[in-house]
Amino acid sequence: MKAKIIHVLCEGQTEQGFVEEVLRPYLQAQGVAGVKSILITTNKKKNARGGMLSYAQAVTDLELLRKMKMDGEYERHVFTTMFDLYALPDDFPGYEAAKAIGEPYARVAALETAFAEAINDSRFIPYIQLHEFEALLFCGIDYLAKRYPGCEKRCEQLKKDLEKTSNPELINNSPETAPSKRIIKAIEGDKKQHYNYNKPATGKDVTKSVGMDELRARCSHFNEWIEKLIDC
Structure with missing residues (x-):
């Protein structure tokens, strides 16, 4: 073969x-x-x-x-x-x-x-x-929160977003509500007063954990x- x-x-x-x-x-x-x-x-x-x-x-x-x-x-x-x-x-x-x-x-x-x-x-x-891609991260919201300590409460909103569809692949895809936009808001905050979201590193780390x-x-x-x- x-x-x-x-x-x-x-x-x-x-x-x-x-x-x-x-x-x-x-x-x-x-x-x-x-x-x-x-x-x-x-x-x-x-x-x-x-x-x-x-x-x-x-x-x-x-x-x-x-x-x-x-x-x-x-x-x-x-x-x-x-x-x-x-x-x-x-x-x-x-x-x-x-x-x-x-x-x-x-x-x-x-x-x-x-x-x-x-x-x-x-x-x-x-x-x-x-x-x-970030739809896959909705399978591991708890891992996402652990990677960015202090963002746990804002990550709870991601869980609520997921509950509306119960399917990570169906998270809305508009410029305001696409999976990546929701995650960035949870990690960085409305005024980016928290973390700078590291998209590549977070993507592989969270999916690996899941x-x-x-x-x-x-x-x-x-x-x-x-x-x-x-x-x-």
């Missing part, structure tokens, strides 16, 4: 940290030979990476990866993404049609299907996080992605 190597194109440093320190060891324990993260290129001339601004940036990196990593006698390569639905660039395939779909799971599924059709490579498994099994159990779209990566 050929060794399976998974390449994850990440939208930002937070996703990359998660892939490197949480996803990689988990998938390797499931028999995946290797997991490699790649931070999306946003300005090739300046060698700037992270913070996707357009679909074209994703395509450019994916095409380069697919050309560089061809299957061989002893290994095969799988390509995937970790992008947020929140603030997804509007030039993505199927974007306008997906906007008309009210149910979030159906909307993200439509976008991923259009993305896969546009790339047209059987080795490619698209993944778009509902609604953004554990992949709990993340999979509470986030069904995320779980579907992990299943595909294991079974492909």
